[in-house]
Amino acid sequence: MLKGYPKTVVTKDGTTVLLRPLDKTDTEKLHTMLALIPEEEQWFLRENLTDIRLLERWMERLDFNYILPIVAVREDSGEIIGFLRLYRSPSGCARHVAHLRVTIHPQYRSQRVGSWMILDCAKLALEHGIEKLVAEFVSEVEEVAIKAARRLDFHHEAVIKDYVKDRRGDYKDLIIMVKTLYRDWSDF
Amino acid sequence: MTSEGESVFESTSIGRSVLYETPRGPLTIRTGWPPDSFDGLRLDAGLGRFPHYSSIIQRPESFKEVAARRGSRITLAIAEPNTVAGYLTCWYPAEGERWANLGDLMYEMGAIEVSRNYRGLHIARGMLELTLNDDFFEDKIAFMQGLSWHWDLEGNKLTAAQYRQILMKLCSPFNFREVYTNEPNVALRVENIMMIRVGSRVSPEDYKRFRYLRFGINQPA
Numbered sequence: 525m526l527k528g529y530p531k532t533v534v535t536k537d538g539t540t541v542l543l544r545p546l547d548k549t550d551t552e553k554l555h556t557m558l559a560l561i562p563e564e565e566q567w568f569l570r571e572n573l574t575d576i577r578l579l580e581r582w583m584e585r586l587d588f589n590y591i592l593p594i595v596a597v598r599e600d601s602g603e604i605i606g607f608l609r610l611y612r613s614p615s616g617c618a619r620h621v622a623h624l625r626v627t628i629h630p631q632y633r634s635q636r637v638g639s640w641m642i643l644d645c646a647k648l649a650l651e652h653g654i655e656k657l658v659a660e661f662v663s664e665v666e667e668v669a670i671k672a673a674r675r676l677d678f679h680h681e682a683v684i685k686d687y688v689k690d691r692r693g694d695y696k697d698l699i700i701m702v703k704t705l706y707r708d709w710s711d712f
Numbered sequence: 713m714t715s716e717g718e719s720v721f722e723s724t725s726i727g728r729s730v731l732y733e734t735p736r737g738p739l740t741i742r743t744g745w746p747p748d749s750f751d752g753l754r755l756d757a758g759l760g761r762f763p764h765y766s767s768i769i770q771r772p773e774s775f776k777e778v779a780a781r782r783g784s785r786i787t788l789a790i791a792e793p794n795t796v797a798g799y800l801t802c803w804y805p806a807e808g809e810r811w812a813n814l815g816d817l818m819y820e821m822g823a824i825e826v827s828r829n830y831r832g833l834h835i836a837r838g839m840l841e842l843t844l845n846d847d848f849f850e851d852k853i854a855f856m857q858g859l860s861w862h863w864d865l866e867g868n869k870l871t872a873a874q875y876r877q878i879l880m881k882l883c884s885p886f887n888f889r890e891v892y893t894n895e896p897n898v899a900l901r902v903e904n905i906m907m908i909r910v911g912s913r914v915s916p917e918d919y920k921r922f923r924y925l926r927f928g929i930n931q932p933a
Contacts, residue, residue: 528889528890531890531891531892532891532892532923533892533927534923534924534926534927534929535927538924538929540923640892643892643899643902644892646902647902647903650873650876650902650903651873651877653873705873705902
């Protein structure tokens with residue numbers, strides 16, 4: 525299902541990074557990375573995978589028919605520095621749509637690791653017949669990610685006002701961004 | 713090209729050729745065309761300019777220009793008696809292009825096309841096979857950049873995603889694989905693709921230089 529991996533990319537500072545499917549043996553390394561996500565950000569995560577027990581359960585239930593998980597791994601140390609999930613709907617009517625979630629190690633942000641992971645994911649989606657990639661962002665909290673998504677041709681599709689609350693109870697908007705994967709020349 | 717029938721291989725001082733029997737008649741695939749050898753050839757009507765697609769080579773004289781480039785190679789599929797049914801051209805990257813920074817290490821599979829009237833006969837595979845069956849490529853990183861705006865999607869009745877898959881299927885038996893790059897043309901659209909074949913004598917150091925260059929870095933950190 526996931527052919528042609530690992531893929532190699534080089535970050536802005538010259539670090540060689542391998543992109544490859546998540547492996548059952550990655551649990552500990554993945555947990556190490558997720559534990560470094562600042563608490564402020566963890567608050568907004570849809571899945572609480574920073575808890576090792578929940579992460580183990582999530583890994584056990586992993587079904588590549590519905591979730592395509594890719595990790596970015598430093599070639600020299602094997603450290604996981606990025607984690608992308610592509611969620612596919614089990615429903616036939618929405619099988620052409622996939623939801624994207626990306627988590628990047630705090631020290632490797634602004635190194636384009638996330639951008640390469642999203643590009644890789646878009647190619648993967650194309651191979652799986654997916655036509656729309658959907659990503660959700662919390663306004664004011666994920667502005668850097670929103671900017672990066674815009675550079676990768678995601679556009680604002682919708683804004684749901686006051687959809688989430690931060691730790692202090694203040695409302696934040698949810699921004700839904702979509703990237704359409706064009707299928708032929710006429711769409712250009 | 714076994715599915716189409718018999719083939720006969722011949723090697724001469726100026727190139728190699730294979731004769732195929734196809735459902736559309738006999739066809740010769742030949743490498744090693746000197747610049748003065750294109751007189752009398754004509755392009756099949758399925759190569760040329762169409763409403764949503766134009767061939768890269770639109771007149772036989774263009775082969776002469778390609779052949780005059782340093783180190784270029786041309787492979788043609790010729791239908792009897794002198795009709796070009798397909799072509800493959802390759803060359804060193806031009807000065808000023810990113811890949812030229814690695815000197816003669818990089819070699820580009822510049823264009824490959826089969827006439828609309830001869831598709832489905834595995835001619836592209838035959839041309840690739842004959843071209844790559846040469847020790848020359850063992851010192852090279854051969855690369856191709858598949859840019860979707862050059863693809864004849866209409867003529868093939870394919871989506872860009874399908875065309876990309878076919879390109880990968882065509883090249884992977886010859887040890888080509890997809891690599892990522894921030895080269896602007898390749899990076900412009902998701903379906904675009906860069907594929908490489910690393911020759912057996914390419915050193916790990918040279919491969920590393922290439923890896924960095926793919927991301928616009930000239931010197932490894």
